[in-house]
Amino acid sequence: MIDPARVDDETLCTRSRMGPMIVRMNRSARRRTSGISVVAVATLIGVVSTGCSSPSSSPTAEASLSQAPSNSSMPSSTPSAGRANGSASGQGAARATSSRMPTATPSGTSDPAQSIGPLASGGSVAESDALMVEPTSPSVKLSPATEELFTAIKNGDTTKARAALNNKADIGALDASGRSALMRAVIHKREDIALALLGAGADPNTSDPMGDTPYLRSSANGMTTVLSSCLEHGADIKATNRLGSDALMVASENGHPAAVKLLLQHGLSVSRVNDLGWTALHEAAVLGGNSSRYLSVVKLLLEGGADPQLLDPTGKSAVDIAAERGHSRMLAILRQYTAH
Numbered sequence: 218m219i220d221p222a223r224v225d226d227e228t229l230c231t232r233s234r235m236g237p238m239i240v241r242m243n244r245s246a247r248r249r250t251s252g253i254s255v256v257a258v259a260t261l262i263g264v265v266s267t268g269c270s271s272p273s274s275s276p277t278a279e280a281s282l283s284q285a286p287s288n289s290s291m292p293s294s295t296p297s298a299g300r301a302n303g304s305a306s307g308q309g310a311a312r313a314t315s316s317r318m319p320t321a322t323p324s325g326t327s328d329p330a331q332s333i334g335p336l337a338s339g340g341s342v343a344e345s346d347a348l349m350v351e352p353t354s355p356s357v358k359l360s361p362a363t364e365e366l367f368t369a370i371k372n373g374d375t376t377k378a379r380a381a382l383n384n385k386a387d388i389g390a391l392d393a394s395g396r397s398a399l400m401r402a403v404i405h406k407r408e409d410i411a412l413a414l415l416g417a418g419a420d421p422n423t424s425d426p427m428g429d430t431p432y433l434r435s436s437a438n439g440m441t442t443v444l445s446s447c448l449e450h451g452a453d454i455k456a457t458n459r460l461g462s463d464a465l466m467v468a469s470e471n472g473h474p475a476a477v478k479l480l481l482q483h484g485l486s487v488s489r490v491n492d493l494g495w496t497a498l499h500e501a502a503v504l505g506g507n508s509s510r511y512l513s514v515v516k517l518l519l520e521g522g523a524d525p526q527l528l529d530p531t532g533k534s535a536v537d538i539a540a541e542r543g544h545s546r547m548l549a550i551l552r553q554y555t556a557h
Contacts, residue, residue: 357393362386370401370410378410388419395426403434403443411435411443421447428459436464436480439473444480454483461492462500470500474513487523494530498523502535507546515550525551 359367366381366388382388391397396404399419402411411431415421421432432452435443444464448454457463465485468476477497481487490496495503498518505511515535519525526534533541536555539548 357391359390359392360385360387363390363398366398367392367401370398370405370407373405373407373410375407375409375413378407379413382413382417388414388417389423391423397423397425397431399423399431400425400429400434403431403438403440406438406440408440408443411440412446415443415446415450419450421450421452422456430456432456433458433464433467436473436476437467437471439468439471439476441473441475441479444476448483454480454485457491463489463491465489466491466495466497466500469497469514469518470504472501472505472508472510472514474510474517477514477517481517481521487518487521488527496523496527496535498525498527498535499529499538502538502542502544502547502551505544505547506542507544512546512550515547519550519554525555 362381362384363386365384366378366386369375369378369381386398388398392401397419399411399414399421400423402414419431421435422430424430430452432444432447433456435447455463458467462470463485465477465480465487466489468480487497498515501511501514501518505514523535525536528534529538536548536551539551
């Protein structure tokens with residue numbers, strides 16, 4: 218197949234009656250970095266290769282090229298009908314049906330930092346670090362005690378972390394990636410250190426460049442004791458992450474029934490819809506399975522008033538999703554509440 222972006226202009230002109238059009242295609246392709254999809258280019262090349270005996274077809278092909286979209290995003294007019302609260306944006310619906318549809322998270326991983334689902338508050342440590350924006354101040358200057366605190370968190374050394382706090386470490390300082398000591402402690406699941414930081418006055422609402430807070434991340438990690446302490450120390454219970462998911466949603470999608478129960482007791486709504494058009498129950502159905510912890514999450518949400526027949530932007534309920542994924546035990550529970 219001829220690639221118009223690589224073939225010499227003069228060669229194309231002499232070999233094809235469509236030469237002038239291809240030259241324009243070639244030059245246009247060089248100017249554009251993401252203007253035409255692979256499928257669109259393949260289609261246009263097909264027109265060129267089959268249309269040399271029919272010059273009348275060239276205006277159509279050229280018009281198609283000139284009207285090609287300047288990017289590959291979904292159109293803004295994506296229908297929003299079917300979102301649970303009836304106010305889904307086209308962008309939210311597109312994300313729900315395309316790039317943000319979840320992928321399987323490896324089970325049984327030996328690294329606890331990798332156990333967070335793909336739609337969680339910050340994703341896995343590796344995922345969120347890979348997506349981390351460049352720090353605003355690459356040369357962050359921390360006091361020796363503060364450096365000692367961050368090192369102790371990384372190494373899981375509670376004794377040295379407490380010593381750093383006693384040495385007046387700055388608990389409000391951010392590291393080079395824009396994360397606080399408390400956020401680092403929660404990411405690495407250093408429960409004792411996180412509790413010590415909260416007791417020393419660390420802010421559970423400090424957001425990192427990914428839009429996460431220690432409060433949200435502790436829920437995603439299933440760190441119920443730290444989550445409870447965050448709430449006791451002024452966490453914004455209605456805070457949401459970059460996907461519009463609150464703490465109940467990230468606890469549900471990661472299968473943490475104790476965290477779900479705690480958040481329900483604090484009044485978080487099971488009917489809230491995130492930017493993907495999903496409720497906590499949708500999240501559990503999409504990312505969960507027949508494991509006991511996800512079944513417990515589903516039961517808690519249903520007992521809390523979650524509607525198993527509420528539709529997402531694709532027109533599917535939690536019942537539909539569980540059926541499609543073959544979650545037979547979860548489906549049986551959902552159907553019990555559907556019958557009610």
